[in-house]
Amino acid sequence: MRHKIISAKSIKKLIEEIDNTILNNFTPTLAFVYSSVHYNITTLSKKLKKYDFLIVGSSTVGEIYANNNVTEVKNETIACMLVDLDKSAFSLKVKDLNKEEDYYKLGTKMAQWSKKQFANPAILTLTSGLHFDNDTYLKGLQTEVDNLFGAVAGDDNLFKDTYVFSQNKMTTFGALVLAIDRDKIDILSSRGFGWSGIGTQRIVTKSIKNIVYTIDDKPAINFYKEYLNITQDDMPSMGANYPLEVQLTNGQVLYRAAVYINQDEGSLIFSGHVEEGAKVRISAPIGEQIIDHVEESVSMTLKEKKDFKVDLTLIFPCAAHKNLLGSYGKREVEAVHNASQQTPLIGFYAYGEIASSKESNAFHNETFVTVLLREKI
Amino acid sequence: MRKKLLKKRIQELEFELNLLQVEHTQLEKSKLSTYNLLYRVNKELDEALANKQEFIASMSHELRSPLTAILGNSSLLAETGLTKQQQRYLNQLNDSAEFLMALLADLLDVSKLKGSKIELNVQETHLDKLLIHCANMVESKIAEDVELIVNIPSLPYYAFADKKRVQQIFVNILTNAAKFTKKGKIEFSLFEINQIDDQLEVIVTVKDTGAGIAENIKETLFEPFASTDVEEGTGLGLYISHELAALMGGKIEVDSIVGEGTCFKVTFYCEKSSLKMRNLTTNTYISKEKTRRNYEHLKVLIVEDIEINREFLKEMFKVFFSITVDMAENGQVAVEKVKKYSYDIIFMDMRMPILNGLEASKQIRDFNQTIPIICMSANVYREDKHEAQVAGMNDFIEKPLEHTDIETRLAKLATSVFREPKNKDINRLRQMSMQHFQEYFDEETSLKFISMAENGLKSSISNIEKNFSKKECFSLMENFHAIKGVLVNLGLEELSQTADLLQDYAKDDDFVNIEKNIDLFLEKVKEFFN
Numbered sequence: 060m061r062h063k064i065i066s067a068k069s070i071k072k073l074i075e076e077i078d079n080t081i082l083n084n085f086t087p088t089l090a091f092v093y094s095s096v097h098y099n100i101t102t103l104s105k106k107l108k109k110y111d112f113l114i115v116g117s118s119t120v121g122e123i124y125a126n127n128n129v130t131e132v133k134n135e136t137i138a139c140m141l142v143d144l145d146k147s148a149f150s151l152k153v154k155d156l157n158k159e160e161d162y163y164k165l166g167t168k169m170a171q172w173s174k175k176q177f178a179n180p181a182i183l184t185l186t187s188g189l190h191f192d193n194d195t196y197l198k199g200l201q202t203e204v205d206n207l208f209g210a211v212a213g214d215d216n217l218f219k220d221t222y223v224f225s226q227n228k229m230t231t232f233g234a235l236v237l238a239i240d241r242d243k244i245d246i247l248s249s250r251g252f253g254w255s256g257i258g259t260q261r262i263v264t265k266s267i268k269n270i271v272y273t274i275d276d277k278p279a280i281n282f283y284k285e286y287l288n289i290t291q292d293d294m295p296s297m298g299a300n301y302p303l304e305v306q307l308t309n310g311q312v313l314y315r316a317a318v319y320i321n322q323d324e325g326s327l328i329f330s331g332h333v334e335e336g337a338k339v340r341i342s343a344p345i346g347e348q349i350i351d352h353v354e355e356s357v358s359m360t361l362k363e364k365k366d367f368k369v370d371l372t373l374i375f376p377c378a379a380h381k382n383l384l385g386s387y388g389k390r391e392v393e394a395v396h397n398a399s400q401q402t403p404l405i406g407f408y409a410y411g412e413i414a415s416s417k418e419s420n421a422f423h424n425e426t427f428v429t430v431l432l433r434e435k436i
Numbered sequence: 437m438r439k440k441l442l443k444k445r446i447q448e449l450e451f452e453l454n455l456l457q458v459e460h461t462q463l464e465k466s467k468l469s470t471y472n473l474l475y476r477v478n479k480e481l482d483e484a485l486a487n488k489q490e491f492i493a494s495m496s497h498e499l500r501s502p503l504t505a506i507l508g509n510s511s512l513l514a515e516t517g518l519t520k521q522q523q524r525y526l527n528q529l530n531d532s533a534e535f536l537m538a539l540l541a542d543l544l545d546v547s548k549l550k551g552s553k554i555e556l557n558v559q560e561t562h563l564d565k566l567l568i569h570c571a572n573m574v575e576s577k578i579a580e581d582v583e584l585i586v587n588i589p590s591l592p593y594y595a596f597a598d599k600k601r602v603q604q605i606f607v608n609i610l611t612n613a614a615k616f617t618k619k620g621k622i623e624f625s626l627f628e629i630n631q632i633d634d635q636l637e638v639i640v641t642v643k644d645t646g647a648g649i650a651e652n653i654k655e656t657l658f659e660p661f662a663s664t665d666v667e668e669g670t671g672l673g674l675y676i677s678h679e680l681a682a683l684m685g686g687k688i689e690v691d692s693i694v695g696e697g698t699c700f701k702v703t704f705y706c707e708k709s710s711l712k713m714r715n716l717t718t719n720t721y722i723s724k725e726k727t728r729r730n731y732e733h734l735k736v737l738i739v740e741d742i743e744i745n746r747e748f749l750k751e752m753f754k755v756f757f758s759i760t761v762d763m764a765e766n767g768q769v770a771v772e773k774v775k776k777y778s779y780d781i782i783f784m785d786m787r788m789p790i791l792n793g794l795e796a797s798k799q800i801r802d803f804n805q806t807i808p809i810i811c812m813s814a815n816v817y818r819e820d821k822h823e824a825q826v827a828g829m830n831d832f833i834e835k836p837l838e839h840t841d842i843e844t845r846l847a848k849l850a851t852s853v854f855r856e857p858k859n860k861d862i863n864r865l866r867q868m869s870m871q872h873f874q875e876y877f878d879e880e881t882s883l884k885f886i887s888m889a890e891n892g893l894k895s896s897i898s899n900i901e902k903n904f905s906k907k908e909c910f911s912l913m914e915n916f917h918a919i920k921g922v923l924v925n926l927g928l929e930e931l932s933q934t935a936d937l938l939q940d941y942a943k944d945d946d947f948v949n950i951e952k953n954i955d956l957f958l959e960k961v962k963e964f965f966n
Contacts, residue, residue, distance in 0.1 A: 205908070257478040262682055276689075308685060310944045336685055346472025383471075385464040 060370040060434060061085060062403045064124050065139040066131065070103050073137050077110070080141060087141035089149055091373070092116040092224075093123075093407040096214040097135040100222040100229060107226040112141070113151045115237050116224040117185045119407035120213035120378035121388075125396040126403045132381075132389045135215070140405040142371060144434055148243035150176040153228040153235045162192040165234065166199020173238035174203050181206035181239045181246050183373070183430070184413060187223040188232035192268065193411055194332040196234065197421040206241065207421050208248050208430050210375035211411030216382075218295065221410065243435055247364060250414045251356035251427040253349030253380065254314055254342040256304035258286070263305075266335045269315075271303075271327050274339060278325030283317060286341050291320045295330075299379040302425050304342040307334050314342060314425040316379065330411055331422050344383050353427040354394035361398070361431070369431045372399040374406030376427040381408045395429055402431075489547045496544040500835065501742055503540065506533045508748035512755055542672040545604075546660055549679045556598040556683060558936075560709050560924070564591045564626070566599055567640065570606040571624050577614040578622065587625035594709035595636055601680050602704070606640065608673035609688075609700050613644040620645025620697070627701070631708060638686075640702045648694035657690060677702075731846050734780045736761040739770040739796065740812070741788040749783070749837065756839055757846065767796025774800050779807060781849050783842075784829065786813035786820065794827040801828035810845050812837060822937055830930065865928060865964045872927025885925070892922040893964060904954060912950065913942035919961070931960060 063080045067073035073092075081087070089112055094103055096118045107114055122138035124131055131138075152172055156165055173180040182204050186193055193211060200207055212221035223235040239246065261282065265272040271279040283289055289297050298317030306312050319328035333339070345352070353376075361367055374395060381388050396404050412428040415421035510530050518526060548554045571586045578584050606624075613622045621644070628639040649657065658678035660671065678688050686704035736753060738761050740746045746763050753759040762777070764770040768791040770784065782800075784793040791799075797809050811824040811832045821832050831848075833841045866886070873882030896919035903911040916939035923932035934957050941949040 205906075255475055255478065257474065262687075264687060276687075336682075343474050343478075344468075344471045345475040346468045346470075348472060348475070384468070386461060387464065387468065 061143045062126075062371070063087070063141045064126055064403065064405065065137075065141070066122070066124065066133060067137045067139070068135075070098055070106055070137070073103075073139060074106050077139065077141065085141065085143070087112045087143055088146040089113045089142050089144055090115070091140045091142075091405050092137065093119050093139075093405070094137040095119060095122065095135040096217065096220070096222070098137060100224060103137070104222075104224040104226065104229040107224075110226055112146075113149055113237070114225045115151065115183065115185065115235065116222075116229075117210070117212040117235070117407060117409075118187070118214050118220075118222040120216055120410070121381050121408040123374060123376075123392055123406045123408070124404060125372075125392060125401075128396075128401060130389055130393045130396055130404075132392055138405060138407070140403060142403075144371070144432075145243055148240040148434075150238045151225055151236070152238075153223065153225050153230055153233065155230045155233040156188070156191070162195035163199040166196040167202050168199075169234060169236045170200045170203035173236060176238045177240040177242070179241045180204055181241050181244075182209070183237040183239065184209040185212055185223040185235045186210075186233070186411075187212045187221045187230055189218060189221065189410075191232060191234075193413070193422045194268070194420070197413060197415070201415065201421060205415065206246060206248075207413055207415045208246075208373075208375070208428060209413040210407070210409035210428065211413075213378055213408060213410045216296075216378065239432075245367065245433040245435055247360050247367060247431040248414055249356040249360040249429045249431075250412070250423065251349075251353030251429070252314075252425070253344055253352055253383075253427070254302060254304070254425050255345050256340045256342045258340050260306070260338045260340045263333055263335055263337045263339055266333050268332050269329045270321075271329065271333050272324065279327045280320060280322070280325045283320075283327060283341070289320070291322070294319055296382065298329075299377075299382065299425070300344065302342055302379075303329065303333065303339050305333055306338040307420065308336050311420055313420060313423055316424045330424050347387065349380065349384065350387070350391045350394050353391055353429075354398050356427070357395055357398035357429050357431075360429075361400075367431065368433060369400045369402040370434055371432045372396070372402050372404040372406075373430040373432070374404060374428065375409050375412050375430075376406065377412055377423075377425050378408040378410060379425050380427060391427070395427070399429065399431055485550070489550050492543055493547040496540045496547070500537070500540055500544075501745055503533060503537050504835065504837075505744040505748045507537065508752060512748075512751050515755060539672075542676060545676050546672055549676065549683075554601075554680075554683060555940075556601060558596045558598050558706070560594045561597045561599050561602075561706075562591070563595045563597060563602075563638065563706075564588050566597070566602055567606065567624070567626060570603055570610060573603075573607055574610040574614055577611060579614070579618055581619040582614070582617050583621040585621055585623045585625075587623065589626060591629070595638075595706045596709055597706040598684075601684070605677040605680050605688075605702060605704075606642070608677045609642045609702065612673065613642050613646060613698070613700075616698070617644040617646035634708050636706050636708050638704055638706065641699055642702075643697065643699040645697040648696055649690065649692040649698055650694055654690065654692065658688065731757040731759055734759055734846065734849070735778065737764060737770060737773060737779045737782045738762070739764045739767065739782060739784040739788070739793065741766055741785060752837070752839070752842070757842070767791030767793055767799075770796050771799045774804060774807065781845065782807060782809045783812055783833075783837075783845075784809050786811055786824065793829075794823055797824075797827040797829050808845075808849055821933075825930070825934065825937075865926075865931075865960075868928060869926040869964075889922050889926050890964070893919065893926075893961060896922060897958060897961060900954070900958065904950070907947055909942045909945045909947060909950070913939055916942055923961075926964075928964075931957070934960075 063085060065073060065076040067076060092114055094100060100118055104116065122133045122136050124138050124140065152169065154165065154169065173182055182200060184200065184207065186196065197207065212223050214221045220231050222229055222231055225235065261275045263271055263274055264276045273279055274282045287297060287301060295316065295318040302314040302316040304312065305315055315329040315331050315333050317327045318330050321328065380391065384391055412423045412426045413421055414423065414428045510526055510533065514526060567588045568586060571584065575584060610624060623643040625641050627641045630637040658675055660675040681688050681702055681704050684704035684706065686702065689701045690698065692698035736759050738746060738749050740749060750761050750763060753761045762773065764773050766788045784797060786793040793811060800809065809829045811829045812835055813820055824832055831845060869886055870882055873885050896915055899915045900912065900919065903915055916935050920932050920935035920939060923935055938950055938953060938957060
């Protein structure tokens with residue numbers, strides 16, 4: 060697989076670099092374009108219209124790339140990777156959430172479309188919209204396709220508008236799906252944690268989707284206030300630093316960041332669903348060891364598939380990793396780059412991560428999702 | 437001059453920036469170290485708590501053995517023609533020992549609940565009868581001036597529930613109501629039952645006209661050691677009930693007015709059985725059989741390392757079943773005895789010095805695949821049951837052994853339930869199913885049922901194989917549940933227990949353990965078609 064990584068500080072510069080690459084006898088089939096909302100994403104999407112290769116685009120909370128031992132974690136840039144993977148192995152669709160459509164239906168439609176493209180598809184999906192119900196959308200996708208990964212677009216922690224786009228379409232409330240033919244591309248994915256539950260486990264006694272009303276029959280707000288004495292002014296950063304560790308009734312453990320406090324109702328609004336009956340406790344980061352955990356998640360995955368020669372690495376870390384690690388964030392990406400055979404890597408810090416394999420729930424917060432792709436010969 | 441000043445200022449600013457950058461890096465490092473500190477301390481506290489729970493569990497276990505002997509021997513002593521005065525002393529002794537045993541059982545439960553180690557043992561249950569049984573158990577504890585009103589309608593179907601744990605919830609709450617209600621009434625009602633697909637939402641209320649619960653106590657009512665009664669009671673019952681209801685996906689709500697009374701509303705979930713009005717419960721089965729069975733002729737080997745327990749079991753078999761048992765003090769002696777003599781059944785302790793019950797069973801299975809081996813253990817964690825099954829044991833009894841525990845196994849022996857060969861490939865599954873069905877139906881109907889179940893088995897096997905290759909734990913969970921139902925209907929108890937275990941593994945996304953056990957399980961199930 061040939062590739063070219065571009066890091067640009069203007070849309071114009073990006074287009075120039077892409078054009079130059081093409082002029083130098085490189086014909087990309089697929090591009091990943093991850094941009095800060097510092098740039099006008101509508102203009103960016105329009106400027107990309109002239110290219111005939113598939114474009115997977117998203118707004119970010121920080122852009123990441125690595126190659127040949129060079130690792131970069133950037134802010135307010137546009138990161139782009141052009142690759143020439145087998146064109147027939149990919150198909151792309153961007154869709155707004157129509158008013159008459161629900162999230163689940165959007166998911167099932169996208170999954171059915173993917174199944175029409177390939178008999179055995181995997182899906183890379185990126186979603187936009189701060190209030191987009193990723194849990195329900197992913198449940199819809201899971202009706203037809205079990206191998207899912209991707210992320211939720213970010214906007215530099217401004218929490219206003221997020222975007223996913225290709226050259227033909229852009230949406231601030233919808234989803235992009237890149238269907239991948241698994242008969243032509245091998246895929247491995249891993250998910251690293253970095254947070255750990257502390258304190259006493261309690262039970263969610265009333266919740267509807269992502270709103271938790273009561274924990275142990277007491278207003279949910281009390282639970283967070285007892286530990287952190289937070290107010291709405293501290294959200295969502297405090298919520299992301301100290302997410303809820305949720306043990307679902309099926310035993311699966313996941314993390315959910317509180318994003319909003321409803322003082323009147325005494326409820327907490329989370330970035331994903333929190334099941335009623337789930338056991339919960341507050342969690343905190345485990346410190347610098349996060350880097351080891353994430354690195355280990357990738358190396359363990361590759362250890363299980365000994366002959367897997369990686370062509371391309373896609374990463375989707377939670378923005379909370381960036382906020383927590385600061386300048387150490389680069390070391391985290393370096394560790395993953397080394398663990399993934401130092402292959403070309405691109406990704407972005409996101410507001411949510413998507414990964415499903417054995418687990419029944421695909422939407423996550425606070426994690427670091429790594430996807431390893433290999434072209435079948 | 438101006439240029440020089442400007443240059444100097446730039447140098448100063450660069451120096452300050454460098455200092456700020458160093459400070460920023462130090463702060464970042466310090467923040468991460470603080471998180472690391474928090475993580476380590478939390479981990480140490482978790483470990484300390486786990487050790488404490490382990491200690492409580494282990495002490496409760498150790499104390500139960502001698503207490504079992506006290507209780508057992510006192511019941512034997514009661515049969516020896518005592519004077520009234522002796523009988524009174526014995527009753528007091530018995531009451532105290534029983535209280536102590538209940539306390540230890542509660543402590544063990546609390547320890548297991550805290551460590552998330554309680555495993556629901558779900559089986560087909562007549563829910564209405566079970567609830568009525570709870571009321572009957574508590575009736576004697578209710579004051580004379582208090583009327584017990586039981587509103588439990590008959591249910592036309594069975595439910596999959598953990599009898600012991602459901603009973604524990606309601607006996608605790610009813611006992612509590614009995615304790616605090618001196619006059620008036622206690623109403624025990626099946627308030628509501630809702631069906632959502634195959635799932636049943638069961639809501640039961642216990643309403644009393646007792647003293648009521650003060651607001652300050654209400655807040656900590658479901659916390660361990662927070663007894664509503666400051667003078668007696670451990671305060672563990674309501675905590676255990678609350679946690680058990682949560683384990684069943686439900687909850688307990690309380691509504692109380694001081695001086696007027698209290699209402700506990702218990703909600704729990706269980707699955708509705710597809711079987712209608714067919715009697716599969718062991719207790720009913722025994723009560724039907726016990727009047728006419730004679731066990732005198734049976735040759736029983738008891739393997740138990742603690743002498744006092746051995747003696748108690750020996751007496752229990754003699755007094756209740758007229759059986760003179762043979763005994764072994766450890767697994768090694770047991771293996772030698774089984775090689776030398778012929779026994780009908782072995783009751784084997786799990787943990788013993790020299791050679792434990794698991795190893796001894798494995799060794800016995802090398803030369804004898806048919807003799808029923810019943811595991812006796814105070815540890816009833818899922819792992820223990822699984823280990824016992826893997827070692828070739830046929831059944832599992834929780835210590836301390838009760839009269840009915842033993843009788844159930846002897847009755848099974850008498851009706852050939854244990855004749856399924858262990859670890860060897862003699863196929864008698866069909867005969868077992870036939871025997872099972874013929875207990876209820878004629879030959880023709882039995883054959884029809886077996887043929888119907890055969891199709892269900894085939895389709896379940898194919899689904900399991902398909903989803904196993906895809907590592908689809910969620911679908912496997914449903915497949916194991918389905919095949920478990922078919923195996924129960926066929927009367928293949930052990931295989932259905934393995935399916936239940938595999939279902940649990942699938943539920944926990946534990947593919948490693950599924951992988952370990954699935955081949956042997958499918959191989960055994962397929963023997964049905966040989």
